[in-house]
Amino acid sequence: MPDGFSVHHAAELADALLAWYAVHRRDLPWRRTKDSYRIWVSEIMLQQTRVTAVIPYYERFLERFPTVRALAEAELSEVLALWQGLGYYARARSLHRAARIVVSEHGGQLPADREALLRLPGIGDYTVGALLSIAFGQDAVALDGNVKRILARLFDYAGESSTTAAKRTLEGYARALLPTGRARQFNQALMDLGTSVCLPGVPACGACPIAPYCLARERGVQELRPLRARRGPNPTVQMVAAYLKRDDGRWLIARRRPQGLLGGLWELPTFSVPSDAGEPLATFLITALQQELHVAAQIGEELLNVAHGYTHFNVRVRVYDCCISGEPALHEHQTWDALHWLAQDELADYGLTGVTVKTLEKLQGTLW
Numbered sequence: 001m002p003d004g005f006s007v008h009h010a011a012e013l014a015d016a017l018l019a020w021y022a023v024h025r026r027d028l029p030w031r032r033t034k035d036s037y038r039i040w041v042s043e044i045m046l047q048q049t050r051v052t053a054v055i056p057y058y059e060r061f062l063e064r065f066p067t068v069r070a071l072a073e074a075e076l077s078e079v080l081a082l083w084q085g086l087g088y089y090a091r092a093r094s095l096h097r098a099a100r101i102v103v104s105e106h107g108g109q110l111p112a113d114r115e116a117l118l119r120l121p122g123i124g125d126y127t128v129g130a131l132l133s134i135a136f137g138q139d140a141v142a143l144d145g146n147v148k149r150i151l152a153r154l155f156d157y158a159g160e161s162s163t164t165a166a167k168r169t170l171e172g173y174a175r176a177l178l179p180t181g182r183a184r185q186f187n188q189a190l191m192d193l194g195t196s197v198c199l200p201g202v203p204a205c206g207a208c209p210i211a212p213y214c215l216a217r218e219r220g221v222q223e224l225r226p227l228r229a230r231r232g233p234n235p236t237v238q239m240v241a242a243y244l245k246r247d248d249g250r251w252l253i254a255r256r257r258p259q260g261l262l263g264g265l266w267e268l269p270t271f272s273v274p275s276d277a278g279e280p281l282a283t284f285l286i287t288a289l290q291q292e293l294h295v296a297a298q299i300g301e302e303l304l305n306v307a308h309g310y311t312h313f314n315v316r317v318r319v320y321d322c323c324i325s326g327e328p329a330l331h332e333h334q335t336w337d338a339l340h341w342l343a344q345d346e347l348a349d350y351g352l353t354g355v356t357v358k359t360l361e362k363l364q365g366t367l368w
Contacts, residue, residue, distance in 0.1 A: 013213050014179040014186060020209035021189035029058060036110040036135035037068045043130050044095050044122060048088055057086050069108050072099040080264050080351030089265055094122025112136040133183035141174035142187045146194020152226035156215035161226035236314045240285050241270040242322040243303055250341035257337045267353040270317060281318055293328035304362055308355045317355050
């Protein structure tokens with residue numbers, strides 16, 4: 001038990017939090033089920049994504065893949081198409097691989113064992129804790145960003161929050177507070193408290209049911225917790241893309257290899273421009289199309305300048321109108337593994353990168 005915090009205090013805090021949760025709990029679709037598969041899907045979708053954005057994707061995804069077997073039997077391309085717009089596509093690829101493992105090694109049932117869960121792709125410590133407590137009712141802690149923020153304030157933890165030492169300390173605090181047999185409700189209550197009351201920046205301490213126990217509030221430093229490492233601005237990568245549209249209205253797209261960033265998604269032929277390229281972008285694009293797709297190209301006007309952000313870097317893509325002679329082909333390509341001329345009525349069947357979606361929407365108007 002942390003210094004100055006007794007078992008009695010922990011029990012009082014849990015009672016206060018759970019009483020608040022009984023009144024203020026969010027009504028979310030994944031809270032209306034105890035199906036471990038459906039809870040698992042929700043936890044993967046909620047990683048780095050807001051609840052309001054997840055709900056429609058969650059409902060569509062489970063309508064198409066109502067069971068882990070249905071997901072395991074699907075093609076990755078279909079999974080990615082349904083995931084399009086939710087971002088962080090590695091989650092979808094890992095979920096799909098994990099579903100196949102659950103079917104082949106666990107009889108189609110998500111295992112209720114910590115070590116077995118950790119061996120599944122895309123499942124880390126937080127997700128294991130969430131699944132064990134919420135789906136299986138076990139006494140396990142689940143530390144997402146919201147919960148870490150609450151604990152750092154509650155115990156006035158002054159260390160930098162992203163370190164291994166911080167994680168270990170905050171997990172110890174969470175275990176000290178966890179009420180036996182009530183982990184499912186307690187963990188979800190903490191998550192709700194973090195999204196509505198114990199907010200980043202300026203928390204709404206006056207509405208907090210556990211404010212009397214909060215050391216950071218008592219010391220007037222709640223807005224300084226948790227302590228975050230300073231990070232410089234994200235770098236921007238310059239890129240150039242070819243907008244190739246045939247007379248029949250189809251666009252040329254290329255599928256990124258399954259490994260790495262945006263694996264399995266389709267994009268307009270897009271190329272990174274070296275900082276020392278030393279030539280006009282149109283000339284660079286002609287050379288890239290010849291080397292990578294084995295076609296001769298004529299470059300027209302610049303159509304768009306598209307900005308897009310990822311977690312640790314940004315891209316700025318200049319999109320050029322192009323026409324080519326010959327049929328494009330791939331030969332041992334490092335980035336792409338397939339090409340396709342995409343028709344308007346196929347859009348829902350292909351998972352497209354964010355830059356490609358932005359480009360087509362701006363050039364074609366509403367796509368769907």
